[in-house]
Amino acid sequence: MVDLLPAQSHSWQKVESIALEHFSRAGLQEIRTPIIEQTELFLRGIGENTDVVGKEMYSFDDRGGRSCTLRPEGTASVARSIVQHGLLNNGPQRLWYRGPMFRYERPQAGRQRQFHQIGVEFVGLASVMSDAEVISVAWNFLKDIGLNDLTLEINSLGSNEDRNIFKEELRNWLNQRFDLLDEDSQKRINVNPLRILDSKNSSTKELLVDAPSLSDFLSNESKTRFYYLQELLDDLNIPYKINNNLVRGLDYYCHTAFEITSDHLGSQATVCGGGRYDGLISELGGPKAPSIGWAIGMERLIILAGDAILQSKTPDVYVIHRGEKAEKFALNITCKLRSANLSIELDYSGSTFSKQFKRADKSRAKWAMVIGEDEVSKGQLLIKKLIGKEKGDNSEEYIFFKEDLDQLIKKLID
Ligand code: ATP
Numbered sequence: 001m002v003d004l005l006p007a008q009s010h011s012w013q014k015v016e017s018i019a020l021e022h023f024s025r026a027g028l029q030e031i032r033t034p035i036i037e038q039t040e041l042f043l044r045g046i047g048e049n050t051d052v053v054g055k056e057m058y059s060f061d062d063r064g065g066r067s068c069t070l071r072p073e074g075t076a077s078v079a080r081s082i083v084q085h086g087l088l089n090n091g092p093q094r095l096w097y098r099g100p101m102f103r104y105e106r107p108q109a110g111r112q113r114q115f116h117q118i119g120v121e122f123v124g125l126a127s128v129m130s131d132a133e134v135i136s137v138a139w140n141f142l143k144d145i146g147l148n149d150l151t152l153e154i155n156s157l158g159s160n161e162d163r164n165i166f167k168e169e170l171r172n173w174l175n176q177r178f179d180l181l182d183e184d185s186q187k188r189i190n191v192n193p194l195r196i197l198d199s200k201n202s203s204t205k206e207l208l209v210d211a212p213s214l215s216d217f218l219s220n221e222s223k224t225r226f227y228y229l230q231e232l233l234d235d236l237n238i239p240y241k242i243n244n245n246l247v248r249g250l251d252y253y254c255h256t257a258f259e260i261t262s263d264h265l266g267s268q269a270t271v272c273g274g275g276r277y278d279g280l281i282s283e284l285g286g287p288k289a290p291s292i293g294w295a296i297g298m299e300r301l302i303i304l305a306g307d308a309i310l311q312s313k314t315p316d317v318y319v320i321h322r323g324e325k326a327e328k329f330a331l332n333i334t335c336k337l338r339s340a341n342l343s344i345e346l347d348y349s350g351s352t353f354s355k356q357f358k359r360a361d362k363s364r365a366k367w368a369m370v371i372g373e374d375e376v377s378k379g380q381l382l383i384k385k386l387i388g389k390e391k392g393d394n395s396e397e398y399i400f401f402k403e404d405l406d407q408l409i410k411k412l413i414d
């Protein structure tokens with residue numbers, strides 16, 4: 001598990017604030033669910049035959065002997081909460097969430113055991129329009145972060161009936177080639193043959209080129225739905241590729257499945273994964289409520305956003321002071337300026353003015369404010385421009401009386 005250090009937290013905040021902006025424009029509301037759920041929720045909501053449930057969950061018995069699990073993803077918890085609180089009585093729910101998720105995986109670049117997702121769920125909406133809208137929220141958000149070389153891949157998993165017919169066909173085909181499959185895929189034939197389609201094993205991948213394709217098993221209704229989604233994406237100028245092998249790991253998906261990938265992430269290429277899950281809410285005891293959503297992995301997003309977003313926040317003013325009386329004055333003015341929405345860093349070293357100035361430069365503050373015994377006795381403040389001046393240029397220095405706070409603030413935000 002990984003610490004998020006101060007040098008990185010600013011980029012996270014920036015990415016999250018852009019996300020919030022997009023979510024609020026799209027009329028989404030935030031939902032926060034607990035990090036721990038009853039294990040049963042994920043068994044039912046994700047499916048026992050998935051990697052997530054079968055191999056990756058952090059589960060334990062609590063002191064009351066109940067099996068609990070650190071959530072491996074957000075959708076099941078959001079669905080549980082919607083059912084438990086009867087939120088659908090108020091109509092369809094357009095929600096977003098963020099927070100840590102836990103999966104026992106092999107840690108590597110872009111893959112951690114505690115990682116963070118930011119996600120969106122549209123619950124109680126069946127129309128293809130909602131598929132396109134949900135995808136557009138993710139796409140536009142990622143664009144706004146400055147990511148330009150993303151690929152959106154889409155597929156249709158069809159209805160449950162389509163998929164069941166296909167599963168049988170695929171299982172037969174795979175059984176005839178059992179010995180040619182990798183061990184993992186051999187194990188999956190009976191429990192979850194669809195998952196074999198997105199196997200990472202190269203010889204299995206080669207073999208699968210000739211496998212039956214789900215697209216040939218879609219009913220006319222499912223096909224029409226998928227074509228309409230493509231039409232809507234075309235209309236929104238969102239480019240996409242059709243990937244018939246995109247199946248997603250979780251059991252409850254149907255019809256639209258999609259992923260947004262980048263070439264800059266190595267083998268952990270998927271930054272956003274999502275799809276339609278019409279059966280989940282009723283599976284958890286709620287009403288029939290067709291739904292669609294996605295989740296973005298924050299760690300991968302931050303890797304992609306890179307330097308553009310990585311600049312740490314710099315203060316507006318660095319306050320330099322020396323002497324006991326100056327200290328009180330410095331703290332007082334610092335708090336007043338913060339109340340006026342300025343960001344202020346206060347020196348704590350008590351060292352010489354020149355050393356404090358070096359630290360001020362290092363902080364990349366726009367201004368230094370200097371308070372010595374002299375300033376205190378005169379009731380004055382000296383400010384000095386640090387950013388955007390030539391070395392040795394002292395032309396941008398100003399003196400204010402402490403009573404003229406408004407003028408000082410005006411100068412500082414100029
Ligand atoms: P992968 O194929 O990379 O394991 P997944 O299909 O398991 O992904 P989802 O369950 O769809 O992933 O989760 C959505 C997103 O969350 C992923 O696209 C990825 O960006 C991120 N994610 C998933 N697992 C991890 C992890 N262990 N560490 C970091 N990010 C992750």
Ligand code: MG
Pocket residue numbers: 249
């Ligand atoms: Mg995974």
